Amino acid sequence: MPAAxxxxxxxxxxxxxxxxxxFIGWCFESTVVSLSQRKFVNxxxxxxxxxxxxxxxxxxxxVSTLPLRENHLLTFLCGALxxxxxxxxxxxxxxxxxxxxxxxxxxxxxQFQGHICLSSTIVWGxxxxxxxxxVHLPIERLVLAIPxxxxxxxxxxxxAIFAADFxxxxxxAIDLKELLLRSExxxxxxxxxxxxxxxxxxxxxxxxxxxxxxxxxxARELQSVHERQIINLEKLxxxxxxxxxxxxxxxxxxxxxxxxxxxxxxxxxxxx
Numbered sequence: 001m002p003a004a005x006x007x008x009x010x011x012x013x014x015x016x017x018x019x020x021x022x023f024i025g026w027c028f029e030s031t032v033v034s035l036s037q038r039k040f041v042n043x044x045x046x047x048x049x050x051x052x053x054x055x056x057x058x059x060x061x062x063v064s065t066l067p068l069r070e071n072h073l074l075t076f077l078c079g080a081l082x083x084x085x086x087x088x089x090x091x092x093x094x095x096x097x098x099x100x101x102x103x104x105x106x107x108x109x110x111q112f113q114g115h116i117c118l119s120s121t122i123v124w125g126x127x128x129x130x131x132x133x134x135v136h137l138p139i140e141r142l143v144l145a146i147p148x149x150x151x152x153x154x155x156x157x158x159x160a161i162f163a164a165d166f167x168x169x170x171x172x173a174i175d176l177k178e179l180l181l182r183s184e185x186x187x188x189x190x191x192x193x194x195x196x197x198x199x200x201x202x203x204x205x206x207x208x209x210x211x212x213x214x215x216x217x218x219a220r221e222l223q224s225v226h227e228r229q230i231i232n233l234e235k236l237x238x239x240x241x242x243x244x245x246x247x248x249x250x251x252x253x254x255x256x257x258x259x260x261x262x263x264x265x266x267x268x269x270x271x272x
Contacts, residue, residue, distance in 0.1 A: 009143075010148075012148075012151050012152050012155045013143050013144070013151070014059065015155045015158070015159060016143050016146075016151065016154065016155050016158070017055075017058065017059065017062070017139070017143060018055040018056070018058070018059055019050070019055065019155075019158045019162065020055075020139055020143075021054050021055045021057075021058035021059070022050040022051055022052055022054055022055035022162075023049055023050060024054065025051040025053070025054020025055065025057075025058075026049045026050055026051040026054070027049070028054075029051060029054075030049075047165055047168070047169060048161065048162070048165045050162060050165070052166075053086075053087070053090055056086060056090070057083045057086055057087070057124070058131065060082045060083055060086045061079045061082060061083055061124075061127070061128045061131055061132070062131070062132070062136065063082075064078045064079060064082040065078050065079045065082075065128050065131075065132050066132060069132045069133060072129060072133075075128055075129055075132055075133075076125040076126070076128060076129055077125065078128070079124060079125050079127070079128020079129070079131075079132075080121045080122065080124045080125030080128060081121075083121075083124035083125075083127075083128065084116050084120065084121045084124055087115065087116055087120065087124075088112070088113075088115045088116045091103065091114075091115035091116070092113075092115060095115075101114065103115075105117035105120060108120075
């Protein structure tokens with residue numbers, strides 16, 4: 001078996017493998033998602049036809065499994081574990097950097113923090129077997145057949161394109177993160193203002209209820225005072241009537257019209 005067959009490649013060869021698998025991963029995932037949504041969807045972090053997670057995953061799998069390609073069980077286990085670890089670290093870092101999840105396994109069974117899940121790990125293991133025993137063989141022959149100078153030139157061009165695309169996408173992602181953070185802050189401020197408004201409304205409602213109770217209390221007190229005044233006036237009226245009768249009995253001359261008129265005006269004045 002040639003030395004290259006066990007994973008000993010030049011830097012340019014490793015980079016070309018990376019770009020090839022980035023492109024294959026982009027074709028696969030964009031096709032699947034586009035068919036499911038019935039419209040073209042450009043998957044991935046960058047704008048170009050690259051999915052770095054697939055390229056990185058492919059390189060991690062190759063490094064960890066090429067020396068074990070004759071042992072299918074170890075190939076499956078090493079490929080599954082190494083790719084899952086890469087997927088977890090990438091997911092955590094991208095969420096921390098950009099405040100966005102580019103994939104989420106939260107709804108799947110046997111998942112961890114939404115970044116990895118058992119079914120994905122199994123798929124990575126199967127892909128490792130498929131890659132080292134089938135897919136990588138023709139790609140390896142193709143890359144090893146390219147002369148060094150054309151290979152270096154092609155890798156340089158691809159690296160320049162990928163770096164420019166990645167830098168632009170990185171800046172866009174940072175801007176998006178800032179917008180999301182600003183949106184979250186505005187949402188928090190809106191909720192705080194809403195809570196404050198609800199508190200003020202509750203305070204106003206309590207004050208209105210208090211004023212209403214005070215008005216009712218005042219009205220009851222006024223009504224009570226009025227009723228007492230009426231009772232007192234009625235008592236005074238009765239006493240005046242009694243006094244009038246006694247006066248008339250004692251002094252018949254008080255029966256004259258002048259005296260009676262004065263007396264009636266007094267009674268009318270105090271009549272409730």
